[in-house]
Amino acid sequence: MSNPDLVQYIVEQAGKTGEIRARKMFGDYALYCNDKVVGLICDNYLYLKPFQSLEPLLHEDDKHMQPPYDGAKLHYVITDIDDADYVSLLVKRVSENLPIKKNA
Numbered sequence: 001m002s003n004p005d006l007v008q009y010i011v012e013q014a015g016k017t018g019e020i021r022a023r024k025m026f027g028d029y030a031l032y033c034n035d036k037v038v039g040l041i042c043d044n045y046l047y048l049k050p051f052q053s054l055e056p057l058l059h060e061d062d063k064h065m066q067p068p069y070d071g072a073k074l075h076y077v078i079t080d081i082d083d084a085d086y087v088s089l090l091v092k093r094v095s096e097n098l099p100i101k102k103n104a
Contacts (some may be wrong), residue, residue: 001027002041010046013081016088017095028069033095039075042068047075048090051097057089 007022007029014020014033022029028042039048047068048054055063058076065074081087 002029002044006044007041010041010081010087013084013087014091016084017092020091031091033091036095036098038091038094038098039078040068046078046081046087048078049094049098050074050076051094053097054090054093057093059086 010031011020011022014031018034019032021032022041023032028040030037031039031041031046037049039046041047045068050065050073054076059080062076062078062080064077066077067073068075078087078090
């Protein structure tokens with residue numbers, strides 16, 4: 001389970017991107033950018049959905065991929081969460097790659 005203070009910190013770090021929020025799900029958190037799930041915060045790590053266009057923006061240490069939980073697809077594990085410009089850029093790029101949410 002992730003520390004709620006760390007979750008809030010990550011939300012603040014990504015705040016230059018747009019409307020950022022985290023929602024508790026299954027003991028950890030989903031990270032939203034403009035109502036799109038861009039990643040997860042699990043066990044105090046930020047996991048972002050993998051897109052090829054994200055790869056050139058990643059710091060070398062953040063090119064590692066692993067599932068955020070058993071049975072999940074691979075995600076990038078972002079370790080440099082202290083650089084707000086970097087985190088915001090990555091979150092924005094993931095959000096841009098996701099389809100626009102359609103209303104039912």
